[in-house]
Amino acid sequence: MSVKIGIYGYGNLGKGVEQAIKKNKDTELVAVISRRDPSTVKIATENVPVVSSDLVKEYKDKIDVMIICGGSATDLPKMTPELVKNFNVIDSFDTHANIPTHFSNVDKAAKESGKIGIISVGWDPGMFSLARLYSNCILTEGEDYTFWGKGVSQGHSDAVRRIDGVLDARQYTVPVPEALEAVRAGKNPQLSTREKHTRVCYVVAAEGADKAKIENKIKTMPNYFADYDTTVHFISAEEMKRDHSGLPHGGLVIRSGKTGANNENTHIIEYRLKLDSNPEFTASVLIAFARAAARLNAEGVSGCKTVFDIAPAYLSEKSHEEIISHML
Amino acid sequence: MSVKIGIYGYGNLGKGVEQAIKKNKDTELVAVISRRDPSTVKIATENVPVVSSDLVKEYKDKIDVMIICGGSATDLPKMTPELVKNFNVIDSFDTHANIPTHFSNVDKAAKESGKIGIISVGWDPGMFSLARLYSNCILTEGEDYTFWGKGVSQGHSDAVRRIDGVLDARQYTVPVPEALEAVRAGKNPQLSTREKHTRVCYVVAAEGADKAKIENKIKTMPNYFADYDTTVHFISAEEMKRDHSGLPHGGLVIRSGKTGANNENTHIIEYRLKLDSNPEFTASVLIAFARAAARLNAEGVSGCKTVFDIAPAYLSEKSHEEIISHML
Numbered sequence: 276m277s278v279k280i281g282i283y284g285y286g287n288l289g290k291g292v293e294q295a296i297k298k299n300k301d302t303e304l305v306a307v308i309s310r311r312d313p314s315t316v317k318i319a320t321e322n323v324p325v326v327s328s329d330l331v332k333e334y335k336d337k338i339d340v341m342i343i344c345g346g347s348a349t350d351l352p353k354m355t356p357e358l359v360k361n362f363n364v365i366d367s368f369d370t371h372a373n374i375p376t377h378f379s380n381v382d383k384a385a386k387e388s389g390k391i392g393i394i395s396v397g398w399d400p401g402m403f404s405l406a407r408l409y410s411n412c413i414l415t416e417g418e419d420y421t422f423w424g425k426g427v428s429q430g431h432s433d434a435v436r437r438i439d440g441v442l443d444a445r446q447y448t449v450p451v452p453e454a455l456e457a458v459r460a461g462k463n464p465q466l467s468t469r470e471k472h473t474r475v476c477y478v479v480a481a482e483g484a485d486k487a488k489i490e491n492k493i494k495t496m497p498n499y500f501a502d503y504d505t506t507v508h509f510i511s512a513e514e515m516k517r518d519h520s521g522l523p524h525g526g527l528v529i530r531s532g533k534t535g536a537n538n539e540n541t542h543i544i545e546y547r548l549k550l551d552s553n554p555e556f557t558a559s560v561l562i563a564f565a566r567a568a569a570r571l572n573a574e575g576v577s578g579c580k581t582v583f584d585i586a587p588a589y590l591s592e593k594s595h596e597e598i599i600s601h602m603l
Numbered sequence: 604m605s606v607k608i609g610i611y612g613y614g615n616l617g618k619g620v621e622q623a624i625k626k627n628k629d630t631e632l633v634a635v636i637s638r639r640d641p642s643t644v645k646i647a648t649e650n651v652p653v654v655s656s657d658l659v660k661e662y663k664d665k666i667d668v669m670i671i672c673g674g675s676a677t678d679l680p681k682m683t684p685e686l687v688k689n690f691n692v693i694d695s696f697d698t699h700a701n702i703p704t705h706f707s708n709v710d711k712a713a714k715e716s717g718k719i720g721i722i723s724v725g726w727d728p729g730m731f732s733l734a735r736l737y738s739n740c741i742l743t744e745g746e747d748y749t750f751w752g753k754g755v756s757q758g759h760s761d762a763v764r765r766i767d768g769v770l771d772a773r774q775y776t777v778p779v780p781e782a783l784e785a786v787r788a789g790k791n792p793q794l795s796t797r798e799k800h801t802r803v804c805y806v807v808a809a810e811g812a813d814k815a816k817i818e819n820k821i822k823t824m825p826n827y828f829a830d831y832d833t834t835v836h837f838i839s840a841e842e843m844k845r846d847h848s849g850l851p852h853g854g855l856v857i858r859s860g861k862t863g864a865n866n867e868n869t870h871i872i873e874y875r876l877k878l879d880s881n882p883e884f885t886a887s888v889l890i891a892f893a894r895a896a897a898r899l900n901a902e903g904v905s906g907c908k909t910v911f912d913i914a915p916a917y918l919s920e921k922s923h924e925e926i927i928s929h930m931l
Binding site: 319541555592 | 735737741862870886894911912
């Protein structure tokens with residue numbers, strides 16, 4: 276039985292989901308839903324309609340799971356509770372502080388409709404959250420560390436782009452190797468923001484712009500850069516396009532814990548991602564959880580769920596016999 | 604509500620479980636069950652009885668979960684299906700090829716008794732299996748790699764100890780750094796047994812023993828060493844005790860996969876363990892799954908389960924509100 280997928284929103288993440296569907300033979304793209312005029316949206320899959328969001332309800336019985344590819348700031352807090360009234364949904368809501376509120380809004384709507392909504396799916400939150408939870412359940416005494424990068428932070432890149440005289444910018448977050456090594460060695464260091472990550476910016480400046488001023492504005496920008504050691508490189512528009520058009524990312528979740536009568540034994544659990552394409556990897560996670568959503572709802576499960584609430588077997592295209600024979 | 608635990612078998616693993624219970628405030632050790640004469644078994648916890656295995660059924664209503672700390676070769680295939688007739692059980696059955704048979708034996712007995720049995724819990728099988736499953740569900744096109752070590756292999760150490768003239772031995776399995784780097788770089792190498800791991804032996808020889816002969820016997824031993832590059836070091840009994848009395852282990856599970864319309868993007872998912880004490884870490888995993896077994900059975904779930912079948916939230920001592928607020 277094929278899982279019929281709808282993609283709601285066709286940006287980088289929606290395009291990633293479209294590609295991920297092609298890599299999961301038991302899934303099928305039914306429609307791309309867009310808030311734009313559908314005639315202006317060209318998708319990569321043949322014979323699949325682009326549908327105006329005004330008409331989304333017409334797909335109520337044609338889609339098993341809607342994957343909502345909107346932004347966490349303003350889109351998802353509205354879209355997910357609204358869409359779960361008619362669809363099983365997956366989102367990648369990533370504003371950590373607002374997850375409990377989002378959970379409760381989605382849960383209420385989903386319980387009323389009998390649908391399931393799995394929120395905050397992706398890698399952080401998502402796979403990194405799972406790494407944190409599993410390792411905390413095993414090593415109850417210890418310290419958690421999350422490092423991000425090396426990778427492009429879109430929020431920080433946008434912040435630099437808003438500076439006068441900046442035509443384009445790309446910001447990489449980079450873990451500090453010494454901090455990482457101290458953690459891996461089980462030293463449980465207390466690390467300040469500055470000690471954990473550095474920030475590296477590539478900037479295309481307008482002709483005649485004051486580069487020293489731009490560099491100073493970046494390095495002193497509160498919240499974004501002031502607490503970090505930041506390096507700024509000015510490059511040409513051609514170099515930007517040639518060397519920085521990808522969206523790589525990744526990072527590490529490490530738990531360092533102790534066991535034994537006198538805490539004499541140290542254990543390190545490390546989960547690491549190195550991703551060429553942040554949106555395509557996130558999309559690949561979304562599809563696996565969409566499969567789980569379809570199965571769980573078919574079993575009668577409804578309400579809001581997170582990656583913590585899904586038994587891993589539900590994510591696999593393979594049968595239970597196959598996974599216990601070949602992966603356990 | 605505290606989870607009442609019984610430990611069945613008091614070797615290295617049973618002792619590890621006893622320590623792990625002290626690190627999980629919501630668990631409580633009720634009894635250690637032994638096949639030995641209980642008066643000969645000294646445990647590390649005060650006011651807890653050591654009970655003969657003949658009397659185990661007397662504890663049927665006093666224990667929520669029995670953690671079976673027996674060997675996979677002959678103990679667990681009998682013990683787990685037998686004990687699940689009266690108890691929720693956890694085991695660390697690790698003979699990968701026989702897991703489906705063990706699963707079906709435990710499942711039959713558990714469904715009859717209404718109890719739950721979670722099998723093959725630990726790190727491999729166990730946490731490594733979870734790393735394999737999650738990463739395969741996300742990256743459907745790719746290659747899997749599992750490396751073990753650096754760590755002590757007890758089976759290989761025992762094999763060396765059986766050679767004439769060997770008084771004591773310790774064998775370390777070590778991943779080959781070049782192989783690891785090629786995998787991490789996304790090169791998807793095809794690796795032979797010899798290319799993945801080396802074996803390092805520390806041997807205490809009897810006085811007057813023919814060391815060259817011992818070394819040759821080790822290096823040419825079929826299945827255990829012949830397919831590997833093996834190094835043999837002869838040391839004194841004092842050095843053995845001083846430098847090799849721990850049971851460190853660990854390893855890595857890596858999946859290297861591709862996404863994108865033309866497979867143009869490579870992603871690496873790496874799960875790594877570095878453990879000072881193999882039995883204490885395994886025991887820490889067992890306790891987390893014991894908590895899940897107690898909860899699931901209280902909800903009416905019975906039958907055989909594996910790490911794949913348990914939603915991660917069941918492993919945590921913390922409330923759902925707490926984990927979605929602080930770990931997601």
